[in-house]
Amino acid sequence: MREELTRRELLGTAGALGAGLSLATLLRANPAQAFAQLTAGKSLASLTVAEAAPRSLDVATSYVTNTQTIVYLTHEPLVIYSTDLKLTPLVAQSWTSHGPSKWVFKIRPNVKFSDGSALTTEDVVYSVLRHIDPKLGSGVAGFLANLSHAAATGPHEVTFSFKAPTPLFPHIATLIPMLKKSFAQPLGKRYGVPGGKILGTGPYTLVNFDPTSGVTLDRNPAYWGRPVPQIKQIGFKFISDTVTQRLAMQSGAIDLVFGVDGSEVGDWQKLANVKVLSGPVLWATYLSFDMSQAPWNDLHVRRAFAYAYDANGYVKSVLKGHAAVASAVVAPAMWKTLMSDSAISALYQRLQRYPYNLGQAKAELAKSSVPKGFSASVKYPSVLPESGKALLVLSESLSKIGVHLDVGEVNFDQWLSNYYAHKNLGLQTTEFSPDYNDPEDYLKLLLGSENAVANGLNVANYKNPQVDALFKQESATTNPKLRAKHLGKILEISQRDLPYLTLSWPYTYMAFRSDRVDYTGFSTYCFTQEWVRSITVR
Amino acid sequence: VNWPYLALFVGRRLLAMVGVLLIISFGVFALLYLAPGSVEQILIGTKPTTPQTLRALRAQYHLNDPFLTQYWLWLKQAVQLHFGTSVRTSEDVLSGIGKRTGVTLFLGAYAFVITMLVGVPLGVLSALKKRSFLDRSIVAVSVIGVSAPAFVTGIFLLYVFAVRAGWFPVYGQGSGFGDRLWHLTLPAIALALTAMALVLKLTRAAMITALDQDYIGFARARGVPARRVLTSYALRNALVPVVTAAGLVLGYMLTGAVLVEVTFAISGLGSLLVDSVNFKDVPMVQGVALVVAFVIVVVNLLTDILYMLIDPRVRFEEGAS
Numbered sequence: 121m122r123e124e125l126t127r128r129e130l131l132g133t134a135g136a137l138g139a140g141l142s143l144a145t146l147l148r149a150n151p152a153q154a155f156a157q158l159t160a161g162k163s164l165a166s167l168t169v170a171e172a173a174p175r176s177l178d179v180a181t182s183y184v185t186n187t188q189t190i191v192y193l194t195h196e197p198l199v200i201y202s203t204d205l206k207l208t209p210l211v212a213q214s215w216t217s218h219g220p221s222k223w224v225f226k227i228r229p230n231v232k233f234s235d236g237s238a239l240t241t242e243d244v245v246y247s248v249l250r251h252i253d254p255k256l257g258s259g260v261a262g263f264l265a266n267l268s269h270a271a272a273t274g275p276h277e278v279t280f281s282f283k284a285p286t287p288l289f290p291h292i293a294t295l296i297p298m299l300k301k302s303f304a305q306p307l308g309k310r311y312g313v314p315g316g317k318i319l320g321t322g323p324y325t326l327v328n329f330d331p332t333s334g335v336t337l338d339r340n341p342a343y344w345g346r347p348v349p350q351i352k353q354i355g356f357k358f359i360s361d362t363v364t365q366r367l368a369m370q371s372g373a374i375d376l377v378f379g380v381d382g383s384e385v386g387d388w389q390k391l392a393n394v395k396v397l398s399g400p401v402l403w404a405t406y407l408s409f410d411m412s413q414a415p416w417n418d419l420h421v422r423r424a425f426a427y428a429y430d431a432n433g434y435v436k437s438v439l440k441g442h443a444a445v446a447s448a449v450v451a452p453a454m455w456k457t458l459m460s461d462s463a464i465s466a467l468y469q470r471l472q473r474y475p476y477n478l479g480q481a482k483a484e485l486a487k488s489s490v491p492k493g494f495s496a497s498v499k500y501p502s503v504l505p506e507s508g509k510a511l512l513v514l515s516e517s518l519s520k521i522g523v524h525l526d527v528g529e530v531n532f533d534q535w536l537s538n539y540y541a542h543k544n545l546g547l548q549t550t551e552f553s554p555d556y557n558d559p560e561d562y563l564k565l566l567l568g569s570e571n572a573v574a575n576g577l578n579v580a581n582y583k584n585p586q587v588d589a590l591f592k593q594e595s596a597t598t599n600p601k602l603r604a605k606h607l608g609k610i611l612e613i614s615q616r617d618l619p620y621l622t623l624s625w626p627y628t629y630m631a632f633r634s635d636r637v638d639y640t641g642f643s644t645y646c647f648t649q650e651w652v653r654s655i656t657v658r
Numbered sequence: 659v660n661w662p663y664l665a666l667f668v669g670r671r672l673l674a675m676v677g678v679l680l681i682i683s684f685g686v687f688a689l690l691y692l693a694p695g696s697v698e699q700i701l702i703g704t705k706p707t708t709p710q711t712l713r714a715l716r717a718q719y720h721l722n723d724p725f726l727t728q729y730w731l732w733l734k735q736a737v738q739l740h741f742g743t744s745v746r747t748s749e750d751v752l753s754g755i756g757k758r759t760g761v762t763l764f765l766g767a768y769a770f771v772i773t774m775l776v777g778v779p780l781g782v783l784s785a786l787k788k789r790s791f792l793d794r795s796i797v798a799v800s801v802i803g804v805s806a807p808a809f810v811t812g813i814f815l816l817y818v819f820a821v822r823a824g825w826f827p828v829y830g831q832g833s834g835f836g837d838r839l840w841h842l843t844l845p846a847i848a849l850a851l852t853a854m855a856l857v858l859k860l861t862r863a864a865m866i867t868a869l870d871q872d873y874i875g876f877a878r879a880r881g882v883p884a885r886r887v888l889t890s891y892a893l894r895n896a897l898v899p900v901v902t903a904a905g906l907v908l909g910y911m912l913t914g915a916v917l918v919e920v921t922f923a924i925s926g927l928g929s930l931l932v933d934s935v936n937f938k939d940v941p942m943v944q945g946v947a948l949v950v951a952f953v954i955v956v957v958n959l960l961t962d963i964l965y966m967l968i969d970p971r972v973r974f975e976e977g978a979s
Contacts, residue, residue, distance in 0.1 A: 173925075176748050183702075254714035257698075262707040313748040331747050332757050332925030333830065359829050359923040363813055368828040368923075371821045533695025533938065540699050575712060 164657045166353040170365045170374045173358040178312030183259025188647035195297030195320030203641030217598045220285035227276045232344040234325045241272035246301035263292045285595040291556035349652045380629035382442030388631045395634035399643040400453040401625040410545035412581040420488035422618040426474035427481035428517045438509045446622035454559045458604040467608045471615045482521045493522025498547035501535035507549045510623040542574040580619035675955045686947045742941035751945040761831045762926035766911040769849035777854045781861025800855035812848040812921035829923035845922040853907045860903045864896035905961030909954045
């Protein structure tokens with residue numbers, strides 16, 4: 121409770137507005153003191169965030185958002201996304217490609233760890249290479265599968281070489297926080313475990329990590345960068361139940377929650393002094409058709425499903441508008457690093473659409489190999505109840521054209537096991553959060569034929585030589601225009617071939633105490649951004 | 659009390675406990691092995707990965723070995739009290755359990771005390787005023803308590819006493835005795851409400867039976883004071899079924915507090931077990947299952963010993979007089 125008291129004390133003494141006193145009353149009482157209080161109020165003694173307990177404070181052993189939310193305050197990557205989702209230098213000063221398979225990063229000379237020691241090129245090389253050591257079992261390894269070599273090529277320069285073209289390495293670099301080799305290497309997999317120590321270059325340092333209660337971070341007094349964040353201490357409280365999170369925010373015990381579920385937004389919005397923000401759509405939930413099996417190998421069947429799916433109805437009446445109606449597997453905002461807004465809308469105009477139309481669904485089915493209809497089943501993972509509802513909406517209209525779709529729920533582990541085994545896929549439903557902001561992320565994982573294997577995410581078993589050739593062309597260049605052209609073409613083809621039926625583009629939400637802080641520029645990537653800089657103290 | 663007999667009795671029970679723990683460890687291990695999903699998949703989730711990473715993770719957790727070899731590897735370490743490292747939290751299993759046992763014991767004991775201090779007197783009161791309005795009201799309220807799920811009662815208590823009144827904190831477990839008592843009061847009440855009806859109704863029934871006995875009538879006829887009749891004559895005789903229930907209730911409170919723990923964001927053994935099972939975290943599940951089994955066996959043993967103290971006629975072996 122100590123942190124609680126410090127915050128209350130602060131609000132009582134320095135944060136005049138936070139204590140509920142009006143400015144006028146205060147000025148009348150003592151103008152000089154009031155001014156001192158107002159300026160002091162620009163800094164906040166502590167901010168409390170509620171989230172579920174992470175496994176560790178190392179993205180290698182815990183590549184999940186609740187780890188990233190903390191780690192990106194204590195550690196920094198070479199490159200980071202700005203609030204408008206553009207790549208921005210952080211530990212690196214600049215980067216250049218020497219062909220699509222080689223990247224040279226200039227490292228800032230003045231970056232220091234929180235213990236005062238300087239970051240070296242050796243630390244940078246180690247921080248990246250550790251992820252491809254199979255013994256570490258890093259969750260980031262999949263993004264670095266083509267990395268062949270990393271080495272210092274100058275006093276402040278590191279060169280990364282790849283076995284295959286990797287035009288997106290700067291995006292991938294946003295996922296890799298810098299560690300100090302001499303500190304992290306001896307710890308190996310034990311880096312960042314509960315009760316342990318970590319060492320990064322970020323604006324905060326770890327005070328303690330107790331898996332039973334939370335994480336406390338203090339502002340790093342030796343931080344190399346400027347400006348210094350306004351908040352002195354950040355506490356993460358491990359509260360997994362969302363109702364408890366709401367009660368805690370209502371009582372003022374927590375200030376901020378990331379990842380508010382769309383179905384609960386209404387409950388959050390009802391709370392006094394709580395503001396809910398939504399970010400640009402970057403997620404997708406979808407249904408995949410295993411194209412190596414009948415009847416899903418029949419384009420007419422897939423189209424019949426698409427026409428029979430009432431996306432508008434689902435988004436409006438089931439999701440209460442907490443998602444956008446989707447027109448492709450990739451959401452438009454993911455193209456922002458590649459093309460202008462007008463070019464993006466032109467691309468989405470060109471995509472083939474399947475508006476809800478039972479007549480057309482029936483006509484497509486009549487042209488298929490199963491004109492009289494058929495029975496099929498789909499199981500959705502228990503963690504995605506909303507997808508389950510979308511499938512029920514679909515099943516309802518399919519029954520009108522003679523297709524019986526049996527919708528059932530399955531335990532997440534069982535679902536995941538089947539998903540990875542890549543056998544008897546049939547229909548699968550899942551949702552995808554992007555790793556980095558480039559459309560290639562989703563497109564290649566879902567449509568590249570090399571991912572239509574066990575442990576691969578192309579669960580539609582979609583294999584199109586034309587698409588593979590376009591991927592090859594796209595990854596052979598770092599030119600955004602060319603990449604946008606090839607990837608755009610792939611998106612068009614995928615909407616025509618329809619290996620996936622996108623169910624919705626869910627919005628992402630966060631909530632915070634608007635009487636204490638304000639938050640600007642929220643996005644799905646907040647976890648791997650300098651999110652603390654999005655906060656202004658009231 | 660027959661001390662040598664008691665020592666023999668306890669010794670035998672402790673020996674049997676070793677067998678019970680062995681069977682439980684094998685059963686839990688087998689069930690986790692049969693359950694769908696695999697640790698390396700759960701660790702990576704629906705993210706892209708490389709075959710090398712998955713292979714390395716499988717090797718690290720001995721997932722390629724046959725089932726019996728995996729169990730044997732675990733057992734060899736476990737008998738030396740090395741329970742390994744948790745897959746999910748990367749903590750040492752014993753220290754992870756240790757960190758959470760304190761709060762679970764505190765919460766369980768606190769809820770148990772509330773259940774007993776409220777349940778038994780109300781049960782006695784109900785029995786004394788049987789079929790009155792008061793009796794019916796007490797029983798009705800207790801039944802509502804047991805019927806409402808603990809997380810609903812918990813949220814209701816939180817809203818009223820933590821958010822509205824501000825008397826108690828919304829989450830957390832506190833540090834130090836006083837702070838912890840303050841933090842765990844609402845969770846303990848929520849937990850106690852789920853078991854109070856059982857204790858209350860058993861006490862009521864046992865008391866009604868006891869009060870109907872001839873020796874109560876004789877005691878009253880002899881002019882024994884009413885309070886003494888009630889406590890030494892009726893209540894002591896009514897206690898055996900209540901103590902049986904109390905043992906069960908204590909076992910339940912130490913292990914069945916998951917919903918309350920989640921609602922009040924308390925990191926206890928219950929939520930640790932559920933989270934670990936969901937993660938297929940074999941070392942942690944085994945550790946917690948054994949600790950819980952141990953606690954239940956010990957509580958049952960203590961209950962049996964308590965019988966002997968309450969009613970010296972009780973013997974558990976044939977031939978004992």
